[in-house]
Amino acid sequence: MPQVTEYVENTVRVHEKNCTQETLRLHEVLVERLGLPRFNLWFGQESSIRCEETRIIFNVKNRFAIDWIRSNFQQEIEHALSKVFGKTFPVDFEVVSPEQTKVNDPKTPLKPVVVPSIPRPHCPLQNNPFQTANPARSNDHVSRPNNAARRFSTLQTFIEGLSNRLACRAAALAVDHPGQINPIYIYGTTSIGKTHLLEGIWSAIRLQRDRKPPLYMTSEQFISSFLENIQPGSSRSGIQSFRNKFSGISVLLIDDIQYLSRKDATQTEFLYTIDTLRNQGVQMVFTGHRPPKELVGLRNEIICRIESGMVCGIELPERELSLRIFQNMVAQRQLPIGQDVCRMVTSRLGVHARQLSGALNRLHAVYLTKNEPITLEVAEETLSDLIRIQRRDVRLQDIEKVVCETFGLSEQALQSKGREKQITAPRMLAMWLARKYTRSALSEIGRYFGDRSHSTVATAQKKVDQWVDQNHPIHAEHHGITEMIQKIEQILQSG
Secondary structure, three states, X not given: OOOHHHHOOOOEEEEHHHOXXXXXXXXXXXXXXXXXXXXXXXXXXXXXXXXXXXXXXEEEOOHHHHHHHHHHOHHHHHHHHHHHHOOOOOEEEEEOOHHHHHHHXXXXXXXXXXXXXXXXXXXXXXXXXXXXXXXXXXXHHHHOOOOOOOOOOOHHHOOOOOOOHHHHHHHHHXXXXXXXXXXXXXEOOOXXXXXXXXXXXXXXXXXXXXXXXXXXXXXXXXXXXXHHHHOOOOOOOHHXXXXXXXXXXXXXXXXXXXXXXXXXXXXXHHHHHHHHHHHOOOEEEEEEOOOHXXXXXXXXXXXXXXHOOEEEEOOOOOHHHHHHHHHHHHHHHOOOEOHHHHHXXXXXXXXXXXXXXXXXXXXXXXXXXXXXXXXXXXXXXXXXXXXXXXXXXXXXXXXXXXXHHHHOOOOOHHHOOOOOHHHHHHHHHHHHHHHHHOOOOHHHHHHHOOOOOHHHHHHHHHXXXXXXXXXXEOOOOOOEHHHHHHHHHHHHHHO
């Protein structure tokens, strides 16, 4: 019978002087809530917990772990605190390496709390086909995308923001520490940067001469290649030939795995591929349009494999991020387009990168025709039909209703003569939205919101633009104005 110590490898350390029943119990509850694999992965071998009078401090191994824990485990931590202490505490995080931990108190040894390590994933293969592949053969078919003429994106050109930060750092992790978290799954709606990240990982790996080549493919390419090798009349070694495509690689990148849905034979081979490559330490990064649980038609075994790694969602970009993306597009083409035009385009044409690229193509064509800088008037005329199609019919009443509901104001508050800050700031925001979403003149907007002059509306528009530039909170109890505007716009655009 094997000794228990064979399974005790990764331990979570607690300072002996802080090793109270409460901290030990907190560890136990977190393990119960998160499951042992996720707990060991994110709270790590070097982690510790300090309990102070007014707060709890988690020491974790790196900044990446802090961001992930804050984004994904906040509720679990609050639940554990409430269960152990009967109430919640403010939670802080610090990055402390094992060496730093020992230096903090050299007289106090670290007492390990024994936690079983994550068992190595079981591989159902008795004979590994990758071991029989000829290592001297050419890897051109896996080291270069199928469309070799196409220039792949890089991570350096990916614009990071709040909506995509976790996915961006996961991509960097796949490059710098391959196989540490496996697989990585990035999901989100179309045109928000999923493919860009995959291409960026591919490009970064290609620059590392000491690494094996990466393999990038779409799910359609995976499906078609697999089916070609199992068709009647193909050689007996057809399936082996397909599997050999994945030998000798360092990273596997597959885009849009939702298209594997309801293809049983292909999913079986995909599952085989995941298990084989994970056991070989090959980093895998997949993308899809929805969270794993919402990938209808995908087998539970695949979903479980994905969830055992790292799942990163990319939200629609915030307004400031859209502006930075468009400015970057303009800079790459070296076009004479001012900041006022950039702001107009990103505020009126939505947030998807492909929409912004299409708008820029039009402006570029006009510039080539006239050979003059693109002014705001020229841009509005050039993009007028796109703006009209993009925007649903929003009325002043719609804006008033949504703003009042968002800020908890009475129905007539924005039309009142009140000058309290809790009313004036939302009123200015409503005027700003009216300028963006309606064709009402300044004077009409002013009359609607409390019989004010057109100059008051113009001043409100400039003021809100300043708030947006600084992501300034409207009230102390609210988040930054960018998040507030995004929330209101989603309601207005959805009707």
